[in-house]
Amino acid sequence: MSGAVHWTAWAVFAFFFASVTVIGFIASRWKAGDLNQLHEWGLGGRRFGTIVTWFLLGGDLYTAYTVIAVPALVYAVGAFGFFALPYTIIAFPIFFALMPRLWNVCHRHGYITVADFAEGRYGNRWLALAVALTGVLATMPYIALQLVGMQVVFEAMGFGSMTQGAEIALIAAFIVLALYTYTSGLRAPALIAFVKDTMIYIFVIAVVIVIPMQLGGYGAVFAAAKEAFAAKGGATGIILQPGQAMGFASLALGSAMALMLYPHASTGVLAADSPKTIRRNAMLLPAYSVMLGLIALMGYMAIAAHVQAKGNAIVPALVMQSFPEWFAGFCFAAIALGALVPAAIMSIGAANLVTRNIWRPYINGNMSPKQESTVAKVTSLVVKFGALAFVVFLPLEYAINLQLLGGIWMLQVFPAIVFGLYTRWFRANALLAGWALGMSLGTTLSWMQGMKPMFPIPGLGTVYIGVTALIANIILAALFTAIANGLGMDRSKDSTAAPDYADA
Amino acid sequence: MRRLLLLVPFVATLIVPIYNREQPALWGFPFFYWYLFLWLLLLPPLLWFIDRGRKP
Numbered sequence: 001m002s003g004a005v006h007w008t009a010w011a012v013f014a015f016f017f018a019s020v021t022v023i024g025f026i027a028s029r030w031k032a033g034d035l036n037q038l039h040e041w042g043l044g045g046r047r048f049g050t051i052v053t054w055f056l057l058g059g060d061l062y063t064a065y066t067v068i069a070v071p072a073l074v075y076a077v078g079a080f081g082f083f084a085l086p087y088t089i090i091a092f093p094i095f096f097a098l099m100p101r102l103w104n105v106c107h108r109h110g111y112i113t114v115a116d117f118a119e120g121r122y123g124n125r126w127l128a129l130a131v132a133l134t135g136v137l138a139t140m141p142y143i144a145l146q147l148v149g150m151q152v153v154f155e156a157m158g159f160g161s162m163t164q165g166a167e168i169a170l171i172a173a174f175i176v177l178a179l180y181t182y183t184s185g186l187r188a189p190a191l192i193a194f195v196k197d198t199m200i201y202i203f204v205i206a207v208v209i210v211i212p213m214q215l216g217g218y219g220a221v222f223a224a225a226k227e228a229f230a231a232k233g234g235a236t237g238i239i240l241q242p243g244q245a246m247g248f249a250s251l252a253l254g255s256a257m258a259l260m261l262y263p264h265a266s267t268g269v270l271a272a273d274s275p276k277t278i279r280r281n282a283m284l285l286p287a288y289s290v291m292l293g294l295i296a297l298m299g300y301m302a303i304a305a306h307v308q309a310k311g312n313a314i315v316p317a318l319v320m321q322s323f324p325e326w327f328a329g330f331c332f333a334a335i336a337l338g339a340l341v342p343a344a345i346m347s348i349g350a351a352n353l354v355t356r357n358i359w360r361p362y363i364n365g366n367m368s369p370k371q372e373s374t375v376a377k378v379t380s381l382v383v384k385f386g387a388l389a390f391v392v393f394l395p396l397e398y399a400i401n402l403q404l405l406g407g408i409w410m411l412q413v414f415p416a417i418v419f420g421l422y423t424r425w426f427r428a429n430a431l432l433a434g435w436a437l438g439m440s441l442g443t444t445l446s447w448m449q450g451m452k453p454m455f456p457i458p459g460l461g462t463v464y465i466g467v468t469a470l471i472a473n474i475i476l477a478a479l480f481t482a483i484a485n486g487l488g489m490d491r492s493k494d495s496t497a498a499p500d501y502a503d504a
Numbered sequence: 505m506r507r508l509l510l511l512v513p514f515v516a517t518l519i520v521p522i523y524n525r526e527q528p529a530l531w532g533f534p535f536f537y538w539y540l541f542l543w544l545l546l547l548p549p550l551l552w553f554i555d556r557g558r559k560p
Contacts, residue, residue: 079524079536082536082537082540085517085540085541085544086517086518086540088544089513089516089517089540089543089544089547090513090514090517090518092513092547092551093510093511093513093514093547093551096510096551096554096555097507097510217532218531218532218533219529219532220532221532222532222533222534238526238534238536239524239525239526239534239536240520240524240536245520245521245524248520249517249518249519249520252517252518253514253518279551279555282551283547283548283551283552283555284548286544286545286547286548289544290541290544290545293537293540293541293544
């Protein structure tokens with residue numbers, strides 16, 4: 001990392017960061033509600049309209065880690081890194097079809113989390129617990145990776161040169177985040193998302209216009225990348241090698257199917273004020289995906305610009321190299337905010353799950369609303385500091401591997417939740433067995449591949465482990481359901497009814 | 505029936521050999537890239553069209 005601290009960049013950065021901190025604290029007064037109620041703290045009172053939801057979900061789904069890691073992947077492996085594009089192209093039709101149904105049934109029954117829904121639909125506390133635990137486990141490394149995104153930005157501004165400088169800045173930023181999330185709940189990241197998303201759009205528009213101009217146009221950028229990959233020996237390139245197609249498609253599909261199951265995504269959705277808001281967002285959120293595609297191109301721009309950096313450092317290095325320092329500070333602030341917004345929402349999503357689906361059923365079933373929201377607030381603190389400790393004390397690779405594994409795990413609740421939104425044919429215990437199989441198979445296959453998420457299947461090529469595990473999961477759940485049906489066994493209770501899923 | 509159109513993006517982007525090529529290029533972008541960006545731009549009108557077909 002460079003030796004000097006870049007004070008101009010730092011000053012601009014600090015200005016935006018401080019402004020946003022103020023916003024985070026005053027957010028508690030916005031669309032005022034009793035923040036001692038869990039649905040007010042944890043779902044913003046379910047009052048977010050189309051525009052707020054767009055900023056919230058956009059800020060939630062397009063994170064600092066996305067901005068740092070996707071270009072880094074593209075820089076390293078080329079076209080395969082663009083799996084994020086088909087992933088989001090498929091994710092929005094799924095979102096459009098599924099999320100309004102989830103919203104309807106959760107709204108009518110007062111469900112705050114996806115595990116609440118699972119419990120109501122299937123009447124089985126073990127299945128609900130499995131859904132909740134999976135969500136919490138999958139979210140934790142994701143929060144950690146947002147911090148990594150921030151740390152990379154601090155290092156680029158020169159704090160890496162001070163002993164533990166980047167860590168201290170990170171801890172300070174995090175304490176501030178923890179405080180205003182505690183006071184304002186979901187309203188804080190919702191309001192901050194306006195600022196953050198606007199800044200990221202400005203950053204991206206600047207990048208896609210200015211940098212290629214400096215490099216001789218997009219044709220030149222792609223040509224430079226093509227040459228660089230060819231020189232590396234041909235396993236990578238600006239289009240996919242034939243053997244990569246299956247991995248690419250299965251990774252896109254599995255990621256899209258899992259996205260809405262993550263607590264931070266479902267929290268953002270359940271905070272909306274109506275199913276119409278959700279459908280409109282399905283149509284409008286793709287704008288962020290266009291931005292994601294443009295961000296990914298930075299990987300090729302970094303190759304063409306001969307950036308002297310590796311891995312996660314390439315985006316900050318490209319920014320520092322291509323823009324005046326004050327604008328670099330602006331971009332870094334955008335990225336850092338891009339960490340805070342999802343980190344806040346993820347910690348709230350995890351806190352909602354722990355409070356409703358672990359604490360309430362197993363520790364204290366008779367909580368008052370105030371006790372519930374206190375448990376949630378404290379949990380969100382613990383979750384954030386746990387993630388911080390993880391990043392500060394453990395090697396980066398652990399967080400990355402855990403997050404990949406988390407994606408495989410998250411996908412295993414797909415049958416229970418997604419099928420459950422349409423049909424009650426599957427039985428609770430069968431789904432639980434399927435989930436268990438998916439989790440163990442997914443973890444084992446990943447471990448066999450050195451914690452990488454792809455596994456070769458004879459005849460098909462390399463396939464995303466999440467999808468392989470999911471298929472086994474569904475087959476087992478269907479099999480057990482059919483057997484139990486044949487044996488005439490009793491069914492557990494469904495507290496929902498078909499009309500609950502349709503719009504009012 | 506219109507809801508079946510939701511499957512179109514799956515077919516268009518998961519059958520990779522359809523678009524895994526460099527030519528024809530557009531504005532310096534190989535086909536692989538501008539095809540994917542194009543689908544992102546087609547999504548909103550597609551979803552809007554499907555939404556219009558909903559029973560009120």
